[in-house]
Amino acid sequence: MANKGAPLLSVEHLTMRFGGLVAIDDLSFQAHRGDITALIGPNGAGKTTVFNCITGFYTPTAGRIALAHAPATTAADIETLTNSGKRWADTDSASLYLLERMPDYEITAKAKIARTFQNIRLFTGMTVLENLIVAQHNALMRASGWTILALVGAPSFKKAEAEAVARAGLWLEKINLIHRADDPAGDLPYGDQRRLEIARAMCTSPVLLCLDEPAAGLNPKESLELNALLRTIRDEHETAILLIEHDMSVVMEISDHVIVLEHGAKISDGTPDFVKNDPNVIAAYLGVEDDEEAAAEAEIDRLAAAAKSGPTGEGGVP
Amino acid sequence: MTTPASTSRTPSTSPPGGNAQAAIGEPSAAARAAKDALTTALLVIGLGTPIVLIQTQQSGAGVTLEWRFGLLASLAAIAFAARFLWLTLIAPWLATRRPLEIGARLSPTTLAWAKRAVLAFVVLYPFIALALAGKGGAIKWIDNFGIQLLIYVMLGWGLNIVVGLAGLLDLGYVAFYAVGAYSSALLATTVGLSFWLCLPLAGILAAFWGILLGFPVLRLRGDYLAIVTLAFGEIIRLVLINWVDFTGGYAGISGIPRPTFFGLPFNASDEGFAAFFGLQFTPLHRLIFLFYLILALALITNYVTIKLRQLPIGRAWEALREDEIACRSLGIDTVTTKLTAFSIGAMFGGFAGAFFAARQGFISPESFIFMESAVILAIVVLGGMGSQLGVAIAAVVMIGGTELLRELNWLKQVFGPEFDPTKYRMLLFGLAMVIMMVWKPRGLISTRAPSISLGEAKAVSGAFVKEGHG
Numbered sequence: 001m002a003n004k005g006a007p008l009l010s011v012e013h014l015t016m017r018f019g020g021l022v023a024i025d026d027l028s029f030q031a032h033r034g035d036i037t038a039l040i041g042p043n044g045a046g047k048t049t050v051f052n053c054i055t056g057f058y059t060p061t062a063g064r065i066a067l068a069h070a071p072a073t074t075a076a077d078i079e080t081l082t083n084s085g086k087r088w089a090d091t092d093s094a095s096l097y098l099l100e101r102m103p104d105y106e107i108t109a110k111a112k113i114a115r116t117f118q119n120i121r122l123f124t125g126m127t128v129l130e131n132l133i134v135a136q137h138n139a140l141m142r143a144s145g146w147t148i149l150a151l152v153g154a155p156s157f158k159k160a161e162a163e164a165v166a167r168a169g170l171w172l173e174k175i176n177l178i179h180r181a182d183d184p185a186g187d188l189p190y191g192d193q194r195r196l197e198i199a200r201a202m203c204t205s206p207v208l209l210c211l212d213e214p215a216a217g218l219n220p221k222e223s224l225e226l227n228a229l230l231r232t233i234r235d236e237h238e239t240a241i242l243l244i245e246h247d248m249s250v251v252m253e254i255s256d257h258v259i260v261l262e263h264g265a266k267i268s269d270g271t272p273d274f275v276k277n278d279p280n281v282i283a284a285y286l287g288v289e290d291d292e293e294a295a296a297e298a299e300i301d302r303l304a305a306a307a308k309s310g311p312t313g314e315g316g317v318p
Numbered sequence: 319m320t321t322p323a324s325t326s327r328t329p330s331t332s333p334p335g336g337n338a339q340a341a342i343g344e345p346s347a348a349a350r351a352a353k354d355a356l357t358t359a360l361l362v363i364g365l366g367t368p369i370v371l372i373q374t375q376q377s378g379a380g381v382t383l384e385w386r387f388g389l390l391a392s393l394a395a396i397a398f399a400a401r402f403l404w405l406t407l408i409a410p411w412l413a414t415r416r417p418l419e420i421g422a423r424l425s426p427t428t429l430a431w432a433k434r435a436v437l438a439f440v441v442l443y444p445f446i447a448l449a450l451a452g453k454g455g456a457i458k459w460i461d462n463f464g465i466q467l468l469i470y471v472m473l474g475w476g477l478n479i480v481v482g483l484a485g486l487l488d489l490g491y492v493a494f495y496a497v498g499a500y501s502s503a504l505l506a507t508t509v510g511l512s513f514w515l516c517l518p519l520a521g522i523l524a525a526f527w528g529i530l531l532g533f534p535v536l537r538l539r540g541d542y543l544a545i546v547t548l549a550f551g552e553i554i555r556l557v558l559i560n561w562v563d564f565t566g567g568y569a570g571i572s573g574i575p576r577p578t579f580f581g582l583p584f585n586a587s588d589e590g591f592a593a594f595f596g597l598q599f600t601p602l603h604r605l606i607f608l609f610y611l612i613l614a615l616a617l618i619t620n621y622v623t624i625k626l627r628q629l630p631i632g633r634a635w636e637a638l639r640e641d642e643i644a645c646r647s648l649g650i651d652t653v654t655t656k657l658t659a660f661s662i663g664a665m666f667g668g669f670a671g672a673f674f675a676a677r678q679g680f681i682s683p684e685s686f687i688f689m690e691s692a693v694i695l696a697i698v699v700l701g702g703m704g705s706q707l708g709v710a711i712a713a714v715v716m717i718g719g720t721e722l723l724r725e726l727n728w729l730k731q732v733f734g735p736e737f738d739p740t741k742y743r744m745l746l747f748g749l750a751m752v753i754m755m756v757w758k759p760r761g762l763i764s765t766r767a768p769s770i771s772l773g774e775a776k777a778v779s780g781a782f783v784k785e786g787h788g
Contacts, residue, residue, distance in 0.1 A: 055647065108649030115647050123640035125783030126633075127768045127776075134637045135648045140630040147631045147658075151622075161770075169772065181772040186782035204649055 007068070008033045008240050009054070009208060010078075014063035016049050016264075023049040024264040027063075031208065031257070033071065036234055036241040038251045038272075041261035042284060047244045048118060050261070051210055054242070055115045056104035067111050069095035069207055109138050114201035115210040118244075120193050124186025128177055128196060131185050132168035135203035140164055171199040175229065191222040195229060202233065209233065211243040215250045223247065227254050252276065260284065351405035359398040366390045433707075440613065444606045453602060460605045462721050465612055465677065469670055470717045472616040474697040474709040476666030479623055481695065482704035483632065484659035485639025485786015487544045490531070490551025491694050494524040494664035496558060496686035498671025503571045503681055504564075513577040517672045524668020525661040532660035536653055539642075551691055558683040570682025577676050579607055608677050615673060619666045620706055626662070628769045635659050636704070636769070639786040693717075696747075700754050702761025703785060711762055720747065 007030035016024040024046045031037040039047050052058040054065055066078045073096055081089045081096050088097040088110060097111035107113050123131050133140070143160030144150035150157040172178040175195040180188065185196060194214060201209055214230070215223050227250060233239050245251045251258065251272070258275040260268040268278040275281055370393065373384045439446070447459040473495060480488045502520035505511045511519070535546050558565045565571065576584060582591040584604035591607075592599040626632040634655045637645050645652055675681050697716055701708030723746070726739040758764065764780030 057643075057646075105646045105649050105651050108647060109651075117644070117647070121641050121644040121647070123637050123644065125640055125766055125778055126636060127771065127778065129772055130633060130636075130768060130770060133770060134633050134645075134650075137630050137634055137637075137648060137650050141634075144630055147626070147629055150629050151625060165770070165772070178772075182768065182774070182776050184778040184782040187779075200648070 007031065009242070010064075010066050010068075011050070011054070012064045012066070014050070014053060014065065015061045016046070016053055016058060017061045022264055024053070024060075027261070027264065027266055029259050029266060029269060031240060031242050033238075033240055034234065035256040036230060036243065036254050037257045037259065038255040039242065039244045039259050039261065040246070040248075040251055040275075041267075044263075045261040046264040047261055048212060049264075051115065051212055051242075051244060054099060054107075055113060055210055056099060056102055056107040060100050063100065065099040067097040067099055067113065067208065069097075069112070108204055108206070112205065112207045113210060114204045114206035114208075116194075116197045116201050116212055116214060118212045118216065120190075120197050122185040122193055122197055122200070124184060126185060127182050128172065128185050128188070129165070129168055129181040131196065131200050132171060132203045133164055135200045136164045136167065138204075167203060171202060174232065175199050191218050191225075194218065194222075195226070198229065198233075202237070202239070206239055209239050209241045211241065211245075213244055213246065215245055215247040218247075223250060226250065230254055348406060351402050354405055355398045355401035358401040359394040362394045362397040363390060366393055444609050448602070453600065456602065457605060460602070460609055462724075463718060464609045465605070466721065467714060467717050468609070468612040468616050469674060470694065470697060471710050471713040472612065472619050472670045473667060473694045474701065474713045475616065475619045475623060475706060476663050476670065477694050477698050478663075478701075478704065478706065478709050479626075479635070479666070480659050480663035481698050481786075482709070483623075483627065483639065484635040484656065485703075485784070486656060486659060487540065487547070487786070488660075488663070489544045489548035489688075489691055489695065490554075491547075491663070491667055492686050492688070492691040493531075493551040493554040494528060494667030495671040495674070495690070496554050496683075497527045497664075498524045498668030499675040499681050499685070500558060500565060500571070500671075501668070502672035503574045503675040506575050506675075507571060507573060513575065513672075513676045516676075517669060520672035521665045521668040524671065525665035528661040528664025529657050531664075532657040536656055548688065548691070551686075551688060555683050555686055555688075558686070566682075568682060568684075570680060570684075571675075572680040574675050574679050574681070576604065576679060577608070577611065608673075612673055612677075615669055619669075622662075623706060631655070631658060633769055640784045693747075696751060700751070700761055702763035702765075702780075704766060704783075705761065705763035708761055708763030716747070716750070719750075 009031040010028075011030070012028050014024055014027045015022070027046075027050065039050060041047055049058065053060045064078075064082065066081075068078070077089070077096055081098060086098075087101040087106075089095070097107075099107055099111060099113070102111065108115075123134065126134070140157075140160055141147075144157045145154060169178060169181070172181055175192075175198070177188070177192055177196060177199075180192070185193065188196060194217075198209075198211065198214060201211075211230075215226055218226060230241055230243075231254060234241055243251075243255075255272050258268075258270065258272050259266060260275055260278070260281050262284045267280045267284055268275050270278070367390070371386055371390050373386060375382045375384050443464055444456070444460050447456040447464070450456075451459055473491070476494075477488065477491045480486050480491070498520040501523040502513075502516040505516045505519060506513065531547065531550050535543050538546055559567055561567075578584070579591050582594050583589065584591050584601075584607065586599040587593065590599065591597075591603055597603070627636070634645065634650050635658075637648075637650065638652060638655055638659075642652055645655070674685070678685075693716065697712045698709055700716065701710070701712030720740075720743045723739045723743055729739055730737050754761070760780040760783075764783075765777035766780070766783045767777055768775050
């Protein structure tokens with residue numbers, strides 16, 4: 001939790017419409033370096049849509065998503081880049097990226113954001129090791145001289161490939177799958193596949209790791225292992241984590257910062273303890289009390305009656 | 319296993335059809351098979367009545383009907399016997415056998431030796447043919463079986479990059495073969511370039527057309543991609559037919575110069591190959607040379623594909639076949655990845671086309687019909703998508719098999735002089751496809767060899783490997 005100066009990721013006035021449906025409505029939040037930020041909310045709150053906007057799978061209808069690698073970046077830098085019309089500014093002092101302008105693969109390759117999926121998307125027909133090597137594609141592609149140098153057997157590529165394998169081996173040891181390196185990824189049990197997908201995302205050396213429900217379908221033991229893995233990533237690598245999760249034991253245990261969404265809008269934002277006791281959050285998750293609900297219904301009826309009598313009361317159109 | 323009581327439970331010891339003893343009152347296996355076979359025979363009679371039974375005969379002014387009861391009855395009898403034998407003998411025998419997986423049950427050393435033996439046979443093939451069939455008979459064996467087959471092996475390997483590795487279903491591959499053949503032929507006949515210059519140029523031009531096709535289809539997947547590539551193949555063919563000034567239309571291009579042996583032409587002149595080496599002139603020299611040329615081209619295709627599979631680009635192709643969205647989430651530019659697959663696949667098609675033009679000396683649009691694309695795709699699918707060995711075996715079986723039909727002229731003595739076995743080519747082709755799809759839906763070799771391994775590489779079962787969505 002080194003420097004909490006400028007936010008790593010700042011989402012400002014993000015709006016996403018699908019036809020007439022407003023999935024995200026003017027959402028603003030920040031994720032900081034060295035933090036695990038959790039995005040929670042009831043089903044259909046728009047969490048995965050936020051993820052898809054950040055990782056470039058959707059182009060937002062409106063809003064700005066800025067990613068600043070260096071803490072020295074200022075708000076003025078972001079404004080300058082926005083006005084310049086460019087997608088990123090890559091200077092020594094500040095590497096700054098406007099994600100809403102970038103295609104998905106570029107966000108991973110340049111802005112260094114990696115993601116996992118709600119329904120695991122491993123390359124099932126490739127081995128565990130191959131999955132982790134494919135994740136290092138861009139670095140290996142450069143080392144292979146865009147294939148040409150490697151085809152003639154350049155030693156620099158051999159070296160880069162050995163490093164990639166070593167890196168993959170390191171992650172396989174971290175997720176306890178080194179003994180299954182040469183097995184097809186599709187042959188692994190579900191919990192192992194979840195961890196392998198996280199390791200694969202980490203092999204792209206991200207500054208921000210976006211996890212879409214990493215604990216879904218895990219048993220309590222696997223959930224604990226996952227917590228440990230996520231803490232390791234936060235503490236030992238310069239990678240912040242943004243995660244969507246329904247499992248509150250995971251969220252409250254490991255998050256530094258929680259953002260609660262409902263109907264595409266933010267209803268709470270703060271530390272886990274703050275969010276846990278926020279009446280808005282309790283109402284969203286548990287529903288409101290009976291008498292409050294009755295009061296709300298009475299209010300709605302009153303408004304509806306007023307709306308109905310409105311035009312007629314005015315005398316209407318002749 | 320040691321307890322005697324368990325013997326009745328182990329399936330391997332129960333004889334075929336032995337389950338008849340299980341229930342009293344149930345008909346025996348033979349009776350059930352007879353009943354089933356009778357149904358089959360009735361089905362044949364039902365289907366055959368409109369198709370086989372009545373034949374119209376042109377006689378003078380009118381048409382008379384000929385009733386062929388005997389033929390229909392014999393067909394029904396054959397169906398009955400075949401079905402009965404299948405149910406009583408063949409099916410139980412197959413059930414006791416383990417499913418066959420080429421390569422899986424052989425040890426790596428055996429496989430390596432088998433590969434070397436096959437390669438040695440192919441390299442010595444022209445001389446084996448010469449020794450066995452003599453100078454007259456060897457022409458057919460080297461040309462029709464050797465060269466023809468190797469062209470299809472090469473085309474299969476080229477398409478394997480696009481379909482088998484990258485998972486992009488391309489139904490118009492013959493277009494690149496045509497581009498290679500025509501560009502090489504035109505460069506040779508109008509500009510006067512030699513074959514050895516035309517060959518790389520044809521490959522480059524075909525690769526360029528591969529990129530050109532790649533751009534519009536980048537966003538398409540599966541069925542849509544297949545339809546657009548099919549249309550592309552037809553467009554190329556129609557342009558070749560209708561742009562008469564440039565391509566010669568249906569008449570095609572003739573007089574394409576033959577490849578030379580380091581400048582020595584294969585003719586009877588004093589500067590020819592035979593004269594230079596002090597040999598007696600024979601057309602076999604050129605054939606043997608062409609055989610080794612296409613063998614070298616095919617082996618280069620194979621070598622490059624195997625090499626590319628172990629490089630980042632090849633792994634990206636296979637990852638693309640497995641899951642395109644996951645690829646993009648890992649920072650892989652799927653646009654360039656698809657375009658490289660299209661262009662490299664097309665390039666090998668172009669090389670094969672240039673060779674084809676030089677070998678024939680004459681090309682016309684009729685050599686580049688959709689059927690060719692379908693045959694090449696069938697070779698890739700039957701061989702097992704992505705497997706180099708499988709594609710080679712499939713090409714040998716499909717093309718060699720249909721060529722062998724020409725050798726079945728003795729059947730005329732059985733079925734009469736009207737009988738032409740080559741007419742049944744497509745029927746057998748279709749039958750082979752159906753049987754393969756039922757027996758081995760993922761092709762002859764469905765396992766995938768990993769491109770890199772920490773310990774000992776283990777083949778990945780076809781059950782995990784995806785076929786791509788487009």
